[in-house]
Amino acid sequence: MPESRGSLLQASLVRLVRRGAWAHAGRLLAKSHSAEIAEVLDRLTRSDRKAVFDLLDSAEARAEVLALLEFAARADLLGEFDPEMSAQILRHMPPDDAADVLRELPRETSDNILGAIGDAAEDIESLLGYTEDTAGAIMSTxxxxxxxxxxxxxxxERLQQRQDTEASFYVYVVDDRSYLVGVLSLRQLILQPPYTLLKDCMVGEPIRVRTDDDQEEVAQLVARYDLLAVPVVDHSNVLVGVVTVDDVIDVMREEATEDILKMAGTTWEEVKSPGVFRGAWIRFPWLAASFAGGFxxxxxxxxxxxxxxQTLALTFFLPIILGMGGNVASQCAMVVVRGLATGRLEVSSVGRIIGHEFGTSLLLAVTFSFALGIVATYLGFGPRHFPIVVSLGMFVAITIAAMLGxxxxxxxxxxxxxxxxASGPFVTTSTDIVGIAMFCLVAYLML
Amino acid sequence: MPESRGSLLQASLVRLVRRGAWAHAGRLLAKSHSAEIAEVLDRLTRSDRKAVFDLLDSAEARAEVLALLEFAARADLLGEFDPEMSAQILRHMPPDDAADVLRELPRETSDNILGAIGDAAEDIESLLGYTEDTAGAIMSTxxxxxxxxxxxxxxxERLQQRQDTEASFYVYVVDDRSYLVGVLSLRQLILQPPYTLLKDCMVGEPIRVRTDDDQEEVAQLVARYDLLAVPVVDHSNVLVGVVTVDDVIDVMREEATEDILKMAGTTWEEVKSPGVFRGAWIRFPWLAASFAGGFxxxxxxxxxxxxxxQTLALTFFLPIILGMGGNVASQCAMVVVRGLATGRLEVSSVGRIIGHEFGTSLLLAVTFSFALGIVATYLGFGPRHFPIVVSLGMFVAITIAAMLGxxxxxxxxxxxxxxxxASGPFVTTSTDIVGIAMFCLVAYLML
Structure with missing residues (x-):
């Protein structure tokens, strides 16, 4: 349902823009939610995107849409503006979003934009000062x-006077040194009799994180305690920011990527800051390990x-046996790795896990060994009991691969x-070596 | 910081339980947050876990902790109780959490527990009626x-009268047919002059999902629009529930797992409901594709x-060449897949992506081909220009693998x-075949 609505908007916008019906397109944009517009912009070609973005009539609207764009589309658009224009847009963003955008740009460009922003740049600059991937870097001020x-x-009354750009659902309570001492949800606040002091109705010792805590720890904490936001304090317990749940969702998506890439022997760094030499350098260690195994x-x-x-045909069957062993091993490894990560499996119940993976792989090993035996018989290579050798070779290779995985x-x-x-380099490399050894051994004993 | 606090609690609890200091352990539990207790229980052994859980003094406390446990630990604990005991705990859970727990249990067990719950089971049963992985199944009522x-x-005033177990941050506005017509954040509500009608200050046409919408779409919507909750309506637009952001976080974690497992040629189903035959059946198609490729x-x-x-030593080098090609291909594939998924890469900038991956792989291909040439020279196999053949073979195999990946x-x-x-079955299988073809071709032409 939400999908089709976005597609409809996209189709209409592209049609109007290509026809040059700017006024009509502008009216359509004015009626759409920033997130919808961002979704459409993400999918447009570079020139259509620029044309649609230019139709947004205020710096506020542009700032809102820009903050919601995916990385590539945003970098693209900002590349088209001069620093003055970019500064005008960024000035209308919450400082943490502005800092995020600037962090993605080349150093020189972001310095120029900061210069053009002027006074308001101070907040953004202090956020840029925190190490990437820490609570400080992702918090809102x-x-x-x-x-x-x-x-x-x-x-x-104070709440009613405030004009916040970001929604707030918790009220943080501080003492006269600005130290964080308590928290109240907006709902709890409304439920209080009017003359209760905050210090008497607040929840004391709130869960908090420090500016230099790792963003992954922050995300786990928010997920674990079902929080909507977590306060961030500096080294002396002064409240300096808040990490909200929408930032946490971004972190979780990033961390999932990190996990996937780790299994392939590369890192998120490579996707973030591409560069041929850097990319090669990041991938090198795993490939080197694999090379050593191959040796x-x-x-x-x-x-x-x-x-x-004596039996040359053995070599024809080596790739299929190693390939199948490798595949089974990585399936077992992935199931175990994700099972552990999500709490579906427990390290303590080793026996049950091994039993299940081994049983599954045994079934698959029998099936495919039998199939390979038939293939070998049909092709008629080698001596008479050659099909039995390759069949047995595959069976042993798959079952041992499953154990390793x-x-x-x-x-x-x-x-x-x-x-x-483990599921990356170690499993594939060790499976290859053990597979070769087992296959040769079977052949040696039987031929 | 949060980590060490949990470890400290765990160490203390285990020590007290093993010493039989029940009263002391109970007091420690009473001072701890449910999420902390759950975290500790997840890591304990089966018998310690049972002992600590039994120390929780109320059904409410038990329900809260149980809802926060990881799957394996929860299944373990519930296995120890009779239906009456389980029912008593589940009665104190929000219906959506109770339904989640029951969905994980074998059919017969969950039916027994539902019977023991009695009247309150109605809400839970209606939730159990929704298809798994839809908005209806994950919503709170x-x-x-x-x-x-x-x-x-x-x-x-109505808000102040309500005693909710789950925090609510939005007020949904319905007409006299219970149709959803608007939404107000708690903060917006407080800011209104007292005698404004809700229909005059609400945000109309709120973003909503339908009970049968896929949970992944719901999660993307919440992430995209930075919502804390999204209302769920039935087919006639009657408001029936709410999906909150903490449920969305769980969905995202699950979907990340799904993606990872898909790349390995298996599915989340296998981790969720293990069974040897089922597991083998799920993994079969990809392995069959790989088998066909091997053929x-x-x-x-x-x-x-x-x-x-003529040159038998060629076969010694086949596994390392295929292995390195496969690794490079899956690295390229993973970087592209995750880059696309997170918006770091765009399908429209194909040229740049291919250029980058190709450049990186070219560097790696040169490095490792050279290394393989040295290895071959050192080992002294085959005729004189044999090292050049294997070196060139690896170079061609890696670069073509990178292109495929x-x-x-x-x-x-x-x-x-x-x-x-694509990054799973197709890449590895096609890389193997092309790698073999290229290696043989180089050898044929040069030897």
């Missing part, structure tokens, strides 16, 4: 804090030269390491 | 809806039998298919 000596009635494979195969010489992540997890790493 | 004819003052590899290698016969997900994305699937 617009929050609602009140002294503990106010009454509930006074608090509601072991060469030596192993060379040892069985006589067997191979299941146990390596569990072992890593027990040792306190990240199981995602 | 506890929300705050008011008729449009109330004044702001009356609305605040192609056998035929290809058989065609080059003469070349292989980069372009297949882009192609899938252009065709409207899920690029995550």
């Amino acid at each position: 617009e929050f609602f804090a009140l002294p503990e000596s106010l009454t509930a009635k006074e608090a509601v 072991g494979g060469i030596l192993l195969l060379a040892r069985f030269e006589d067997v191979i010489q 299941t146990t390596l992540p569990l072992l890593f997890s027990r040792l306190g390491a990240d199981p995602a790493i | 506890e929300f705050f809806a008011l008729p449009e004819s109330l004044t702001a003052k009356e609305a605040v 192609g590899g056998i035929l290809l290698l058989a065609r080059f039998e003469d070349v292989i016969q 980069t372009t297949l997900p882009l192609l899938f994305s252009r065709l409207g298919a899920d690029p995550a699937i």
Whole structure:
């Protein structure tokens, strides 16, 4: 339903813009939600995007849409503006969003824009000062804090006077040194008798994070305690910002990406700041490990030269056996890694996990070994019991691959390491070596 | 910081429980947040977990902790109770959480518990009626809806009378048929002059979802519009529930897992409802595709039998060349897939993406081909220019693998298919076949 509504808006806008019906397109935009407009802009081509964005009639509207765009579309648009124009838009964004946008731009461009922003740049600059991926870097500096000596009635009045750009659902309570001492939800505040002091009705010792806490820890905390926002304090417990749940959602999406890329032996850094040499450097270690494993494979195969010489057809079957073993191993590894990460599996119930993965793989090993035997018989390579050799070779390779794929992540997890790493380099490399060894051994014994 | 606090509680609890200091452990629990207790329980062994859970003194406290536990720990605990005991705990949970818990249990067990719950089971049963992974299945039925004819003052009074278990931050406005017509944040409500009618100050046509909308769409909507909750309506636009942002966070975590598993050729279903035959059935299609690819590899290698016969050492190098090609291909594919999913890359800028991935892989191809040439020279296999053959073979295999890994997900994305699937089966299988073909071709031409 939401999908089709966006597509409709997109189709109408593109038609109007291409026809040059600017006034009509402008009216359509004025009736649409910024997030809808952003979604459409993300999908337009570069020139259509620029044309539609130019139709937005105020710097506020532009700021709102720009903050909601995906990275690539945003970088594209900002590339078209001079610093003065960019500054005018960024001035209408909450400082944390503006800092996010600037962080994505090349240093020189962002410095020029900061210069053009003028006075308001101070807040943004202090946010830019926090290390990336910490609570400080993702927090918002617009929050609602009140002294503990106010009454509930006074608090509601203060709230009514404030004109916030970001919605606030918690009221933070601070003492006279600006130290965070308590929290109240807006709902709890409304429920209080008018003359209760905040310090008497607040929830004391609120859950908080420090500016230098890792963003992933912050996200886990918010998810774990079902919070809508978590206050951020500096080293002396002074309240300096708030991380809201929408920022947490962005962090979680980023962390999921990080996990996926780790399994492939690369990192998010590469997607974020592309560059050919940098990319190669990031990917190098895993490939080097795989290369070392491959070298072991060469030596192993060379040892069985006589067997191979005698039955050349063995080598035709080597890639399929290694490929199937590798696939089964990575399936087992992924299931275990994600099961552990989401709490569906527990390290303590090792026996059950291994049993399940092993049972599943055994079924698959029997099926595909049998199929390979038939293929070998049909092709008629090698001596008479050759089909049995390749069939048995695949069976052993798959079952051992399943064991490696299941146990390596569990072992890593027990040792306190990240199981995602195990499912990448270690599983594929060790599966290849063990697969070669087993296949050669079977061939050697039977031929 | 939050981490160490949990560990401290865990250490203390385990020590007290093992010593039999029940009273002391109980006092410690009473001072801790449910989420902290849940976190500790998730990490305890089965018997310690049961002992600590039994120390929780009320059904409310037990319900709160149980709702926050990870799947495995929860299933474990519920397995220890009789239906009467489980029912007593579930009665104190919000109906949507209770339905979630019951959905995880075997059919028979959950029916027994529902029977024991009695009257309150009605709400839970209606939630259980919605298809899994839809808005209906994840929504909460506890929300705050008011008729449009109330004044702001009356609305605040109603709010003060309600004793909700779940926090509500939006007030939904309905007409006399219970149709959803508007929404107000609690903050907007407080800002209104007392005698304004809700229908005059509400935001009309609120963003909403239908009970049968897919949970992933709901999550994207909430993330996109930075909402804290989204109302759920039935087919006739009657407000029936609310999906809150904490449920959305759970959905996003699940969807990230789904993506990762899809790349490995399996699904979340397998992690959720394990079973050996089921697991094998889910994994079968991808392995079958890979098997078919492997069959192609056998035929290809058989065609080059003469070349292989002449220089047997070629086969020693086949696994390392295919392995490195596969790794490079899946790195390229993962970077492209995640780049597309997070908006860091755009399908429209195909040229730049291909250029970057190709450049990176070219550097890696040169490095490792050179290394393989040295290895081959050192090992002294085959005829004189054999090292050049394997080196060139690896170079060609890696660069073509990089092209496949980069372009297949882009192609899938252009065709409207899920690029995550491309990075799994298609990339590895096609890389293997092309790798074999290229290696054999180089050897054939040069030897």
